[in-house]
Each structure stands twice: as structure tokens, then as C-alpha cells.
Amino acid sequence: MGIVRADCQRQDEQDPLRALRDQFQLPEGVLYLDGNSLGALPKATAKRVASAVNDEWGHGLIRSWNTAGWITLPSRVGDKIARLIGADPGEVVVADSTSVNLYKVLSAALAMAAVAAPRKKVILSERHNFPTDLYIAQSLAREHGCELVLCDTPGEVDARLDEGSVAVLMLTHVNYRTGRMHDLRRLTGLAHERGALALWDLAHSAGAVPLALKADEADFAVGCGYKYLNGGPGAPAFAWVHPRHADRFEQPLSGWMGHAEPFAFTPDYRPAPGIARYLCGTPAVLAMTALECGVDTLLAAPGIEALRKKSLALTDLFMELVEARCGGQGLVLATPLERALRGSQVSYMRAEGGYALMQALIARNVIGDFRAPDLLRFGFTPLYTRFVDVWDAVEALREVLETGVWREPRFQARATVT
Amino acid sequence: MGIVRADCQRQDEQDPLRALRDQFQLPEGVLYLDGNSLGALPKATAKRVASAVNDEWGHGLIRSWNTAGWITLPSRVGDKIARLIGADPGEVVVADSTSVNLYKVLSAALAMAAVAAPRKKVILSERHNFPTDLYIAQSLAREHGCELVLCDTPGEVDARLDEGSVAVLMLTHVNYRTGRMHDLRRLTGLAHERGALALWDLAHSAGAVPLALKADEADFAVGCGYKYLNGGPGAPAFAWVHPRHADRFEQPLSGWMGHAEPFAFTPDYRPAPGIARYLCGTPAVLAMTALECGVDTLLAAPGIEALRKKSLALTDLFMELVEARCGGQGLVLATPLERALRGSQVSYMRAEGGYALMQALIARNVIGDFRAPDLLRFGFTPLYTRFVDVWDAVEALREVLETGVWREPRFQARATVT
Numbered sequence: 001m002g003i004v005r006a007d008c009q010r011q012d013e014q015d016p017l018r019a020l021r022d023q024f025q026l027p028e029g030v031l032y033l034d035g036n037s038l039g040a041l042p043k044a045t046a047k048r049v050a051s052a053v054n055d056e057w058g059h060g061l062i063r064s065w066n067t068a069g070w071i072t073l074p075s076r077v078g079d080k081i082a083r084l085i086g087a088d089p090g091e092v093v094v095a096d097s098t099s100v101n102l103y104k105v106l107s108a109a110l111a112m113a114a115v116a117a118p119r120k121k122v123i124l125s126e127r128h129n130f131p132t133d134l135y136i137a138q139s140l141a142r143e144h145g146c147e148l149v150l151c152d153t154p155g156e157v158d159a160r161l162d163e164g165s166v167a168v169l170m171l172t173h174v175n176y177r178t179g180r181m182h183d184l185r186r187l188t189g190l191a192h193e194r195g196a197l198a199l200w201d202l203a204h205s206a207g208a209v210p211l212a213l214k215a216d217e218a219d220f221a222v223g224c225g226y227k228y229l230n231g232g233p234g235a236p237a238f239a240w241v242h243p244r245h246a247d248r249f250e251q252p253l254s255g256w257m258g259h260a261e262p263f264a265f266t267p268d269y270r271p272a273p274g275i276a277r278y279l280c281g282t283p284a285v286l287a288m289t290a291l292e293c294g295v296d297t298l299l300a301a302p303g304i305e306a307l308r309k310k311s312l313a314l315t316d317l318f319m320e321l322v323e324a325r326c327g328g329q330g331l332v333l334a335t336p337l338e339r340a341l342r343g344s345q346v347s348y349m350r351a352e353g354g355y356a357l358m359q360a361l362i363a364r365n366v367i368g369d370f371r372a373p374d375l376l377r378f379g380f381t382p383l384y385t386r387f388v389d390v391w392d393a394v395e396a397l398r399e400v401l402e403t404g405v406w407r408e409p410r411f412q413a414r415a416t417v418t
Numbered sequence: 419m420g421i422v423r424a425d426c427q428r429q430d431e432q433d434p435l436r437a438l439r440d441q442f443q444l445p446e447g448v449l450y451l452d453g454n455s456l457g458a459l460p461k462a463t464a465k466r467v468a469s470a471v472n473d474e475w476g477h478g479l480i481r482s483w484n485t486a487g488w489i490t491l492p493s494r495v496g497d498k499i500a501r502l503i504g505a506d507p508g509e510v511v512v513a514d515s516t517s518v519n520l521y522k523v524l525s526a527a528l529a530m531a532a533v534a535a536p537r538k539k540v541i542l543s544e545r546h547n548f549p550t551d552l553y554i555a556q557s558l559a560r561e562h563g564c565e566l567v568l569c570d571t572p573g574e575v576d577a578r579l580d581e582g583s584v585a586v587l588m589l590t591h592v593n594y595r596t597g598r599m600h601d602l603r604r605l606t607g608l609a610h611e612r613g614a615l616a617l618w619d620l621a622h623s624a625g626a627v628p629l630a631l632k633a634d635e636a637d638f639a640v641g642c643g644y645k646y647l648n649g650g651p652g653a654p655a656f657a658w659v660h661p662r663h664a665d666r667f668e669q670p671l672s673g674w675m676g677h678a679e680p681f682a683f684t685p686d687y688r689p690a691p692g693i694a695r696y697l698c699g700t701p702a703v704l705a706m707t708a709l710e711c712g713v714d715t716l717l718a719a720p721g722i723e724a725l726r727k728k729s730l731a732l733t734d735l736f737m738e739l740v741e742a743r744c745g746g747q748g749l750v751l752a753t754p755l756e757r758a759l760r761g762s763q764v765s766y767m768r769a770e771g772g773y774a775l776m777q778a779l780i781a782r783n784v785i786g787d788f789r790a791p792d793l794l795r796f797g798f799t800p801l802y803t804r805f806v807d808v809w810d811a812v813e814a815l816r817e818v819l820e821t822g823v824w825r826e827p828r829f830q831a832r833a834t835v836t
Contacts, residue, residue, distance in 0.1 A: 027477045027479070030479070032479055034480045037480050038475075040479065041471065041472070041475050041476035045471060046468060046471045046476070049467060049471055050464060053459065053463060053650070053708070054443070054459070056651075057456075058443045062456045062785060062787060065651075065835035066834055066835050070652075071834050071835050096699070097698060097699025097700060098700075099674065099675075099698045100671060100673070100698055103670070103671055131677070131680075131684065132673045132675075134685050134687070135672040135674060135677065135687035136673060139687070140670070143670065150685065232704050233475055233482070233488055233701075233703035234701045234703040234705070235702075236702070237699070250557075252521070252557045252558070253517065253557070254553040254557045255515065255517030255550045256548075256553060262549075263790065263835060265549050265789060265790055267549060267552050267568065269553035269556050269557070280515060280517045280518055281514070281515025281517035281518055281652075282515060282651075284515075284653075285650070285651035285652040286467070286651065286704055286708055287702050287704055287705045290471070290704055362481070367481070371683060372682060372683055415484040416484055416489050416490075417483035417484050417489050418681050
């Protein structure tokens with residue numbers, strides 16, 4: 001006998017994390033499986049942001065830099081994120097975007113490598129890394145006289161590291177397309193053995209999978225605020241630098257907030273000690289306030305291990321149900337079945353009509369997303385996704401496939417953002 | 419006979435812009451003269467941001483990138499700012515912070531200069547430019563093998579340009595300390611005659627003084643969203659590049675939003691045509707939404723010339739009243755009396771107790787700010803500052819000075835942000 005909907009309902013009843021869903025303002029009737037792209041709205045956010053707007057800005061005005069603690073937002077929210085990624089207080093700052101933070105830490109990594117191993121001139125990454133990482137790396141490779149080498153398979157990473165020319169290994173921990181997860185500890189160790197630094201993009205990891213950056217001896221990391229951290233559209237990102245490096249090099253975006261004494265207004269740049277030098281301009285107060293609410297939804301859970309356990313159960317269930325109920329419909333699993341290799345999303349390739357298929361699902365209020373040229377992505381956020389949601393999503397997928405409704409012209413028209 | 423309060427009241431009654439104040443949520447009893455540091459809260463903002471949070475994010479979720487036009491925010495708000503700075507639609511983007519945007523445009527300017535005039539190796543600026551500008555320029559000077567030369571007086575700028583070694587003239591149009599305004603047109607012309615590019619920081623100009631970037635043939639500009647544009651604490655900034663240059667060079671922060679096809683997810687960076695290549699990461703939706711409301715408060719005025727006329731009348735009045743009523747109290751005017759040389763703020767140096775003096779004023783609900791080591795700043799935002807406010811502020815200043823209340827210990831303790 002296969003799984004039935006009642007089994008999923010029972011799993012929800014027994015789910016020790018089920019109350020965490022109440023933290024979110026989810027639209028009625030919508031089944032949201034895109035928290036890997038944009039996390040859902042925490043209920044606390046609207047009130048907190050309104051207070052930041054009306055009380056702190058409107059009433060407190062300029063005084064709120066001190067009285068409302070605006071000036072400490074980058075470190076305060078950074079300290080909260082540190083708890084999710086295996087870092088210590090004072091090691092993380094919230095600032096700018098993931099792309100901008102990557103520019104900072106990769107610059108510092110290349111400057112460091114130029115001193116430690118001047119003949120190593122390769123930035124090693126993957127062709128299917130998120131493009132913005134590759135674009136930033138291309139820019140810095142040109143500037144630093146380095147070469148960006150892209151691996152086509154995860155196995156190639158080991159082989160390229162063995163060649164001994166890699167200065168910086170720059171990987172996204174969980175791939176945005178396939179949801180495949182690298183072994184951060186092993187690859188960091190291997191990079192170090194080969195004389196390379198390890199830089200990790202945690203965009204699809206932070207808040208989704210357990211991380212132990214410091215224990216695993218990683219060198220640099222950046223991550224995104226608007227995916228599993230539920231910080232809101234375009235939320236600020238974060239940066240972490242291992243404390244053994246943080247004071248040793250400067251990053252080129254030397255704005256006033258990274259200065260040792262920002263309010264001394266001296267004409268010469270003197271970097272702040274530690275991670276604060278990775279700040280640049282004035283903190284985005286309203287956006288960081290929203291991000292803090294998002295991070296708090298994760299800290300309300302009994303730990304990231306519990307979230308991971310549920311996440312794996314959700315993705316296991318989804319893959320099992322899709323195979324059982326949508327088999328033979330041209331969906332090719334792109335996500336590893338092996339749990340240790342999987343983040344918190346499941347993706348399928350489909351040679352024909354993938355975009356339209358996703359549009360037809362969205363029209364039925366089952367929201368995943370599509371990544372060109374052929375990928376359907378489904379994200380599972382254990383904070384608010386129920387086991388019964390997994391059942392219902394697969395049912396919708398089955399219907400859309402079996403009825404062929406996705407072939408209707410209304411589902412073919414491309415939107416700006418896919 | 420000197421001016422009396424009733425004269426100021428009459429000026430308010432006759433002020434054609436007086437209704438514009440109703441756009442703002444100003445706290446009762448507070449006299450706010452710090453819009454040059456953080457603009458006041460527009461009434462429209464709270465509701466608009468709440469809608470972005472609840473409706474667009476909470477209900478629309480990921481779909482809002484298309485349905486709520488999130489993806490067009492950088493250009494849509496940029497087009498509105500263009501109207502305030504003498505640029506055309508499609509020439510301005512909103513993104514990141516002023517510091518980050520300066521890094522982008524100064525990088526492009528130096529790359530351009532390296533081609534056009536490879537022997538020119540000087541970035542020319544002023545020692546009293548806002549420090550973040552100098553810090554970013556120091557970083558880029560080091561990277562590009564250039565020298566940052568700082569002038570101590572405005573007159574020195576002309577002389578240094580005449581030497582012929584300047585690649586980029588980088589100035590803040592209105593000085594953050596003194597409120598002194600450069601002649602943008604003349605200095606841009608002089609820079610061009612001497613083979614240099616002209617890059618302007620409009621942090622204290624945009625929304626405060628008339629600008630004609632394109633007619634004046636400026637090359638690059640950046641500006642701040644949270645001062646006279648009323649975009650909220652840490653609001654995103656903007657960047658403008660003259661269309662004759664915009665397509666010619668890349669900037670190094672080559673994030674995915676500056677790609678010609680961000681959603682093609684190709685591994686190679688190909689810059690978008692025009693100003694869009696100055697985008698980097700994902701747009702900060704909530705912050706840009708707030709900024710749009712702030713910019714709208716300026717576009718509601720009958721034009722920037724009308725705002726300028728009132729601004730000059732306010733600063734004229736303030737200086738006249740301070741001289742008449744606070745003369746002999748050790749306040750030394752730091753702002754030019756000549757209207758053409760003045761932005762929308764007035765500053766005084768005071769050798770002793772400047773910080774405590776400002777704290778004593780703030781305790782009386784007259785909010786200006788203090789800049790180390792000795793400067794008291796008062797900003798006059800014609801959208802919401804009344805002539806009677808000027809009278810009342812000077813009265814408070816006179817009382818604080820005459821009573822010596824500022825000498826009380828409670829006004830001496832330094833806050834984090836001064």
C-alpha cells in the first residue's frame with residue numbers, strides 16, 4: 001500500500017515543529033514551495049517594521065541612531081545569524097547584498113592568497129554556481145590577474161584542487177538549481193591541504209541546513225537574507241570571515257561604516273578591528289529590521305538539527321510521491337536522493353514545457369519556480385511547510401501533467417522574472 | 419527695527435509651499451532641522467510600506483517580482499530622481515549605498531581615464547569631503563596605481579586642475595560640514611578643459627538645490643536616498659552616468675542585476691546596456707518602496723526652483739537672526755553668505771562645548787546635529803520647515819547660550835552617533 005493523504009495528516013499531527021507555522025502570515029489557499037527563493041512573511045514583521053517607520057523614524061528621527069539602536073543593527077542581526085551558521089558572536093555582519101559581500105570577501109581572499117601563495121592564480125568554482133557569484137569572480141579574477149576555472153561536475157572539484165594551482169575555492173554550499181549540497185568540512189579541509197582558501201556562499205544553506213563554519217575551519221562565507229532567513233524581498237545579506245583572518249586584510253569597499261572610528265570623520269581610512277571592516281555604507285535600517293524578524297523565526301525553533309530532520313522528511317516524501325504518482329511524465333529528478341547531499345529543495349528537469357508547467361501549477365496556487373532552461377524547483381521550508389502540503393502539491397502536479405492543462409496558451413507567456 | 423516672530427508667521431502665511439508640510443508626519447513639539455542628515459517621514463510611507471509588506475510580500479510572495487513591479491523599482495524610482503537632478507528617464511538607477519555606488523562610478527571613471535589619458539594619475543578631491551568618499555577613493559587609487567590629492571580650500575581645486583595631471587575630479591557638490599556649494603557647471607567645464615572627468619556626489623544636493631547634470635555635461639554622479647529625498651534611515655542610493663559614457667565601460671561590482679539577461683542564468687557576465695549595468699544584487703524592495711514615497715514628496719512641489727527659493731529665504735533668515743540674537747556668543751559662521759555658494763544648511767563653528775550645546779538644544783526639541791570637532795549643523799528642508807521654526811530655533815539657541823544650561827553634565831556624555 002502506498003502513502004495516502006491521511007498518512008501525511010498524521011505526520012503533521014505528530015510534528016514537534018508544527019506550531020512554528022503560526023509565526024507566518026501565509027495567504028489562504030496558497031501552497032508555497034518557494035521559500036528557497038523568497039521566504040514567507042513572518043507575522044511579527046509588519047508590526048515591527050511599522051514601529052521602525054512610525055516610532056523610530058517618524059518620531060525618533062535622527063536620535064534613533066542611538067536610542068533605537070540603529071547603529072548596532074549590522075552586528076546585532078549578525079550575531080543572531082551567527083547562531084545559525086556555526087559562528088560566534090562578533091563574527092558576522094549584515095550588510096549590502098550577497099553579490100557585494102562576495103566582492104568584499106573574495107577580494108580579501110585573493111589579497112591573502114597573493115601573500116601566502118603568490119603563484120597560485122586560480123579561483124575554482126562550478127559552472128552551475130549561481131551566476132552572480134561567477135560574475136563577481138570574473139571581475140575580480142581580471143583585476144587580480146587570476147583565472148576563474150569552472151568545474152562541470154562536483155567530482156571535478158577534487159581533481160582540480162589536486163593540481164595545486166588553486167588560490168581560492170569558491171563554492172555555493174547548496175546549489176540553487178539542483179539543491180545538491182557539498183561537504184563543506186571535507187572540501188574546506190582538502191582546500192587547505194592544497195594550500196587554497198575556502199569561501200562559501202550559504203545562500204541556500206543558512207537557516208536550511210546545519211552549518212559549523214568555525215568548527216569546519218572555513219575561511220570566508222556570505223549568505224542571503226531573503227531566502228530561508230525570511231528577511232523580505234531584497235533583504236540585506238551577511239558576511240562572515242574566520243577570526244584568524246578578519247583583522248589581517250582589508251576589503252576594497254572601504255566605506256565609513258567599516259572605519260575604526262566612523263564618527264571621528266578623519267580623512268584617512270583605518271579599518272575597524274574584526275568583521276566590522278566588512279561594513280561599507282550606512283546600514284539599511286528598515287530592511288535590517290525586517291530581516292531581524294525573519295531570523296527570529298528560525299531562532300524560535302528548537303535548533304537547526306530539528307529543522308533539518310523535518311526538511312529531509314519533507315523532501316523524502318515529495319520525491320517518493322512524485323515518483324509514485326507522476327512517474328512516466330517526463331520529470332527527471334535533479335536532486336540527490338542521498339540525504340547528505342541534499343539541501344532543502346527538490347528539482348526536476350523536464351525537456352518540454354517546464355515553464356508552462358510551473359505556470360499551470362502557480363495558477364492552481366501551488367507556487368514553486370522555474371529556472372531556465374528546463375528546471376522546476378520546489379523548496380521546503382520546515383518552519384511552515386506541512387506534510388499535507390507535500391501531498392497536495394504532488395496531487396496538483398499530477399493533475400496538471402495528466403490533464404495536459406499546461407499546454408494552454410495562457411501558461412506559455414513569459415514574465416520578466418521567471 | 420529687527421525681525422519679530424510675527425514677521426515669520428506672516429512669511430509662512432504667504433508661503434506658496436506651505437501645504438507641502440502636510441505630506442509629513444512630524445512629531446508634535448519637535449523642531450526638526452536635521453533633514454540634511456535624515457529626512458522626515460512622509461505620511462504616505464507607513465501605509466505604502468505596510469502594503470509592500472502585507473500585500474506584495476505576504477500575499478503576492480514570489481509572484482510580486484512581476485505583479486507588483488518589484489523588478490522595475492531600481493529604474494522606476496531612478497526615473498523619478500532623474501527629474502530632480504537634471505537627467506533623463508533611463509539614466510538613473512537606485513541601488514546599494516552611496517559608498518558602494520561611488521565605488522562603481524569611480525572605478526568606471528578611472529578605467530575610462532586610463533584609456534583616454536593614461537598618464538593622468540590623480541584623483542582630485544577635498545580634505546573636507548565626506549570621509550566615505552575619500553576612503554573609497556583611497557582604495558581605488560591604490561588599486562589603479564593613482565594618487566588621491568586633497569585640496570584644503572575650494573580655490574586650490576582650480577590650481578590643481580591647471581597642473582594637468584588630474585584624471586578624475588571627485589567632489590561633493592554641497593559640503594556636508596559647511597554647506598558650501600561648488601559651481602558644478604564651471605568646475606565640470608574646467609575639468610574637461612584640463613582633460614579630466616568630473617564625478618559629483620550629490621548627497622547634500624539632490625532634492626535640495628537645482629541640478630542640471632546633463633546640461634552641465636557632468637560625467638558621473640551618485641547621491642543619497644535618506645537626506646533630502648526623505649527615503650528613510652539607510653535608504654538606497656542612486657547612480658547616474660552620462661549616456662555618452664554609460665555603455666563604454668564596465669563597473670567591477672558585476673552582479674546579476676547588471677547583466678544584460680539576468681534571468682538567462684548564463685555563466686558569463688555580459689553587462690546590460692546603459693545605466694542598468696550599474697546595478698549589482700537583488701533590489702532592496704522594502705527600502706526602495708519607502709524611498710519612492712520620499713521622492714514623491716519632492717515631485718509634489720511646483721518644481722525644485724520654488725523649493726530653492728524658499729530654502730534660501732530660510733537660511734538667509736536663520737543667519738540673520740543668529741547674528742542679531744546670538745551675536746557675541748562664540749558662534750562662527752561656517753556657511754557662505756553668498757547665495758550661489760550655499761546649499762540648504764547653515765553651520766557654525768564653536769571652539770568650546772559645541773557638542774554639549776547641540777545636546778542642550780535637542781533636549782529642548784530643537785534637533786540639529788554636531789560634527790566633530792566643533793561644528794553645529796542646521797538643515798533647512800523647504801518641504802516642511804516653516805519660517806516660524808527658524809525663529810523658534812534661534813530663540814532656543816539664544817536661551818541655551820545665554821543661560822549656559824549646556825554646561826550641565828548631562829549634556830556632555832557622548833553618544834555612539836554624534
